[in-house]
Amino acid sequence: MTVLEQRGAYQPSPPPAWQPRMDPAPLLPDAEPYRVLGTEAAAEADPDLLRRLYAQLVRGRRYNAQATALTKQGRLAVYPSSTGQEACEVAAALALEERDWLFPSYRDTLAVVARGVDPVEALTLLRGDWHTGYDPYEHRVAPLSTPLATQLPHAVGLAHAARLKGDDVVALAMVGDGGTSEGDFHEALNFAAVWQAPVVFLVQNNGFAISVPLAKQTAAPSLAHKAVGYGMPGRLVDGNDAVAVHEVLGDAVRRARAGGGPTLVEAVTYRVDAHTNADDATRYRGDAEVEAWRAHDPVQLLERELTGRGLLDEDGLAAARQDAEQMAADLRERMNRDPELNPMDLFDHVYAENTAQLREQRALLRAELEAEQGDQEGGLR
């Protein structure tokens, strides 16, 4: 007999009844990525939507090629190509209404352009003449975010604020597979779910965070599974199937707009090019893997559907290519002009009103520039 039993005083009380807050089953993603193209469901897809997606895909592919060429010509400091991921980019932009907001990551230039932003202004950050070229309010596109996942809580806050104001605005926030390991990813998903904010998170799982493969990034069954722990649904979709991504994102956007709360969508895709022009992808992956993904090309997949159903003939295909070529020529021509830079801009947007210290520094730079100009003029005389 123990001491406590001898005293006869110890009566352990049963713990309060526990039950889970909700049934996690509806939140779980399907075992396989959702696909439309190449299945019977494709026959039901709206022909107009298919044509719009295709036109943007072709433009996106050409844009990636042109921007990559511009890095080789020294016109861009760096370009993170999204070749192979164009379906995610295009579907992201087309899933939104005009009043909605897009929160892109640094690789998401195509989504930004597909949203209506001037192709040259979308490259300002990467050219290096300023940080953000476009007015975020004009097309409701946040600045391209270079720190990983830090733009996700912004999307949550904006969507939350819009709902507080009574506006039915949805925010779509884009992040890569590597970004899902960041603390801000976790905090953003948690805030969104607790606040039931009208946000859609789109993870483009392109296989690598620069060189680190997904297996070293996470032990989760899929990135879509991460949603369940926060209390939001996770959806898994073939990221190279533009129709499927558009459908899944469209559902998530409608659900958010109707007050159903956030969704996490994982689009499984592949970055065919290197991380940027400064990266050597042959150090961390083999040709066979890249070739297998090239065979599952987002442009080809959609093109097959369009031609197979007779929705686009040779002339139609040629017109799409012609349109993309025109866009590329225009981009090339405009990017080959030197940007007009005003060094005084350095001081103009630090604070609403410059501090005395910045006014002094501004005057110093002005004097330096005037002296430089004087030297040049003196040289001419």
Added chain:
Amino acid sequence: MTTVAVKPATMAQALTRAMRDAMAADPSVHVMGEDVGTLGGVFRVTDGLAKEFGEDRCTDTPLAEAGILGTAVGMAMYGLRPVVEMQFDAFAYPAFEQLISHVSRMRNRTRGRMPLPITVRIPYGGGIGGVEHHSDSSEAYYMATPGLHVVTPATVADAYGLLRQAIASDDPVVFLEPKRLYWSKDSWNPEQPTDVEPIGRAVVRRRGSSATLLTYGPSLPVCMEAAEAARSEGWDLEVVDLRSLVPFDDETVCASVRRTGRAVVVHESTGFGGPGGEIAARVTERCFHHLEAPVLRVAGFDIPYPPPMLERHHLPGVDRILDAVGRLQWEAEG
């Protein structure tokens, strides 16, 4: 003070009143943070706001500082004026990336198209017997980040006035609240708050002719006490309350130092790499020919903030200030 006091008010009450008045005047002002709603904040500085304005305007958030500030960024993008509470100085560190990579530079990054009117309230500094991570003076980190205003009140009137200005500012403001002064009282009428000097201006709190003590926030009362004590040594000290570390008021500071010819910078924060180094350098660059002695610093030691039972040895006190003042008799030395 010209204020007619109904009764003495504490700094904490003035801060609460400032948020209440700002929220009443502008529906876009939202208060958010951990425990700010039902509990009214661990220091009760947000007491009553959730009840008066509803939980949508004064929101208890999940416990995540990066998330609190990160969502505030998005709210500010959509036209709200978030007032964020960070609960304790060292708890703000997870939000550093949001502050430095986004809050401070969104205006700059977007060429002025997307200013972020966010006030980040951070109770800071020691002297309240807090355990580790509850007493840091982190102002140097914020000062080193362009795009932020860094403000710290030392009086009840300033607590109200500066916080109203911070909330009304179109730029992000790091609003450092000296937590050991939360319960300091002053004659101040919450019904008729007097105007205070704008952000960016220092104020001479005590006129004097022998030397200038340059200080702010929690060290101001210590310096005022030191100035009184110095009278018996024959020193007539001027005390300048900086109030705003960014923007910095070179004009008021230098006018004072040129008058007195001697200066001591006093703060709790560490001396090495601390605000005092910047301030001493600025004063030296501008007032060299007026100086009778080098600008001295009386700061916290260069150690992680000590445990509460030892903090009195770390914090600059009257004696350490008076010793520094004694060392200002430069020309008398060998």
